[in-house]
């Protein structure tokens with residue numbers, strides 16, 4: 001067989017495979033409750049990575065990890081972030097469970113291995129086509145860096161601190177729109 005014929009055949013087979021996969025996707029629908037396929041997951045994580053400019057990726061947290069600064073981030077997180085991420089960062093909340101992409105477990109390696117700058121950029125700009133809002137309009141630069149400090153602290157948070165955070169959570173009836 002001529003080489004160009006082989007190329008055509010391979011391209012044709014690929015087109016059929018992609019069309020088939022697309023058909024399956026459309027048939028199944030796109031519920032946010034379903035677990036995404038490996039292909040979908042790879043596409044989403046790659047797009048996420050490309051979305052953070054390299055200048056940000058190299059940024060280091062300029063705020064010292066003092067108890068006071070971590071507590072500042074903790075208080076802020078309980079008020080603004082816990083409705084989706086929960087105080088312990090697990091993402092097990094009513095909102096969190098209903099999202100796709102879901103809020104990841106912020107204590108896990110996938111988040112902790114991200115650089116300070118990547119976390120900062122995500123909080124500042126949000127994540128497009130997801131439930132993660134951009135906070136640059138409402139948060140000062142030091143507030144955002146304190147949140148990054150707190151995310152780093154999450155894996156070692158104590159039950160006493162989690163209990164204290166409950167007191168800072170937004171009270172849904174009294175203050176519904178404020179996170």
Ligand code: HEC
Pocket residue numbers: 048077080081082083084085095099101102103104110111112114119122123127130131132133135147151179
């Ligand atoms: C309305 C729901 C919602 C709120 C409020 C929210 N987030 Fe998120 N967050 C998400 C979702 C959904 C994702 C997953 C986005 C994705 O992976 O595409 C996410 C992702 C993130 C990530 C990326 C983690 C990773 O490993 O990539 C960080 C960091 C984060 N959020 C921090 C925060 C902080 C800090 C706040 C509060 C200032 C906050 N979020 C408030 C829904 C929310």
